Amino acid sequence: KAGVTQTPRYLIKTRGQQVTLSCSPISGHRSVSWYQQTPGQGLQFLFEYFSETQRNKGNFPGRFSGRQFSNSRSEMNVSTLELGDSALYLCASSLVTASGGANTGELFFGEGSRLTVL
Amino acid sequence: AQSVAQPEDQVNVAEGNPLTVKCTYSVSGNPYLFWYVQYPNRGLQFLLKYITGDNLVKGSYGFEAEFNKSQTSFHLKKPSALVSDSALYFCAVRDVRYGGSQGNLIFGKGTKLSVKP
Numbered sequence: 001k002a003g004v005t006q007t008p009r010y011l012i013k014t015r016g017q018q019v020t021l022s023c024s025p026i027s028g029h030r031s032v033s034w035y036q037q038t039p040g041q042g043l044q045f046l047f048e049y050f051s052e053t054q055r056n057k058g059n060f061p062g063r064f065s066g067r068q069f070s071n072s073r074s075e076m077n078v079s080t081l082e083l084g085d086s087a088l089y090l091c092a093s094s095l096v097t098a099s100g101g102a103n104t105g106e107l108f109f110g111e112g113s114r115l116t117v118l
Numbered sequence: 119a120q121s122v123a124q125p126e127d128q129v130n131v132a133e134g135n136p137l138t139v140k141c142t143y144s145v146s147g148n149p150y151l152f153w154y155v156q157y158p159n160r161g162l163q164f165l166l167k168y169i170t171g172d173n174l175v176k177g178s179y180g181f182e183a184e185f186n187k188s189q190t191s192f193h194l195k196k197p198s199a200l201v202s203d204s205a206l207y208f209c210a211v212r213d214v215r216y217g218g219s220q221g222n223l224i225f226g227k228g229t230k231l232s233v234k235p
Contacts, residue, residue, distance in 0.1 A: 004161070033222055043208065043225040056213075056222050090161055105150055105169060105212060107223060109161035 002027065004110035006091050012116045018079040021113045025072050025093030032074040033107060034066060037088040046089075049074055050096060081117045088112045120145045122211050124226035131199045131233050139194040139229045141209030150212035151192045152223065153183055157205045165207075168192060179203070199233045206230050 005024040013019050025032050033056075034046040045058035049068035066076040072093075078085055092107035121144045131137045143149055150169055154162040166177025173185045183194045192209060207230075210223040 006161075035225075042227045045213075045222040045224070048222055058222070092162075106152060106164045106167055107162075108164065109154075111159075111161045114159075 004091055004093050004108055006089075006110035006113050008113060009111060010114050010116075012118060013081050014118050015081055015083060017081050018077060019081060019115060020075055020077045021089055021091075021115075023074045023076075023091030023093075023110060025074070025091075026108055029093035029095055029108070030072050031094045031096045032068055032072065033092045033094070034074070034076050035090045035092065036060075037090055037112070038086075043090070046076065078115075083117050086115060086117045088114050120211055120213050120224050122209050122224055122226040124207075124209055124229045126229050127227075128230045128232065131231070133201050133233055133235050134198055137196050137199040137203070137231065137233070139207050139209075139231060141192045141194065141226060142190050143192060143209075143211050144190065145211055149192075151183075151185065152210040152212070153177065153181070153192075153194050154208045154210060154225075155205045156208065156228075162208065165194070199231075201233050201235055204231055204233045 007022045031050045033048040036044050047054050047066050048056040052068045063079045068074045090109050090112045092109045094107050123142045125140055152167045153165040155165055156162050165181050166175050166183055168175050168185045176182045181196050183192055185192050206228045208228050209226040213222050213224050
């Protein structure tokens with residue numbers, strides 16, 4: 001079974017630009033979460049999507065947004081990039097029950113998209 | 119508020135010796151606890167979890183963790199360390215504000231494990 005796939009793996013942007021990152025979850029996984037990893041702040045939760053709806057959101061400004069498609073694939077977007085947005089962005093998928101609750105609890109992570117903002 | 123603490127930034131162990139990576143947690147209600155490992159320039163890999171039941175949880179690559187409710191700890195252990203175990207280890211707790219089985223994971227800061235030959 002293929003794992004979580006994130007694209008692109010590496011990208012460089014300049015301040016003020018915007019970026020879109022893509023995530024394809026493991027087949028059958030309907031929940032997708034996004035995390036930002038930086039040396040200073042560690043791993044911080046951005047948001048979680050299930051059935052095309054954002055159901056949890058972390059403490060990030062509105063410049064960070066996301067969406068999920070009917071096939072469970074997800075994208076996140078960061079607008080008006082700042083130097084501090086340079087980070088590894090990790091996507092994770094998980095199984096959920098038909099009612100939407102997590103089935104097993106653990107998250108399966110992709111390799112991440114490393115964003116550098118110059 | 120839910121939180122996880124990993125008191126050691128780095129742990130150094132000689133190959134063949136036992137290793138322990140420490141984690142303490144603070145949650146309201148029953149905790150859902152996890153350990154992940156991250157190799158350089160890679161994503162996180164799931165090692166093991168505690169939801170309920172036996173306090174000693176066995177996971178991937180020979181790792182195990184002991185849940186101690188009275189000490190609110192969930193330390194990761196391995197009887198005999200390998201050089202290939204060198205990596206960054208994260209302890210995490212599920213945010214129960216959204217219900218025990220939903221919600222995001224709250225991660226500790228990570229502990230760098232270095233195993234020397």
